[in-house]
Amino acid sequence: MKKKLDSPIIDDTQPHQINAPSFKGTGIKPQAPFVNDHGVVIGDSKYASENSPLENWSEDTDPEIMAGDEWIHPTNDIGWNSTENRELLEAKRAPQPPFMHPDKDVSTDTD
Template sequence: MTKKNKTSQSVDSPILDETQPHQINAPSFKGTGIKMEKPFINEHGVVIGDSYYDSPQSPLNNWSEEVDPSVMAGDEWVHPTNDIGWNTSENRDLLEQKQVPQGVPFMHPTKDVSKSTD
């Protein structure tokens, strides 16, 4: 996404612990180095990334047989960190690969305490 598509207006968004709390299955960006971004208003006046998808100017709210779906194509319609695409297993894997390991809980430095437990 290019910065030129964003307007100077911003939209408030609840970001809690590097995730969007209103997306129940959204992955966490915590520890990935990826900074959560607030919603923005694209050059068409449509709020992108607020998860409401209800801007009055949105083609979704002004749909007719004359509307060409390609008007909603391009990076200006995709939010970099609050997009449904992050919920796919492939993209979740990408995030997990970027996360800094937090250590293994209950690990003994010289004894394998899990040996013969299964």
């Protein structure tokens, strides 16, 4: 039986990362953490896993072992905090109408 992993995602946001973008309204749904082929939890934002090569580093560890897509979480990755990736998310959001107070006539007696 698989152990359920705790997800750091709350309401399509990552509040534990101060500059993390919101996925709300983008059509991209945040994905749950997963365990890769090396038994390392990816995407839980705890950044330490008992089976991680980083936690068991030695002179014999080949850094290439940590290369590839299995080490990258699709929605909980520090790369989303970059300006370029935030712009990609913003482009997916539907444009919002201008902010207005429809019940307030701010132009009264000005014309």
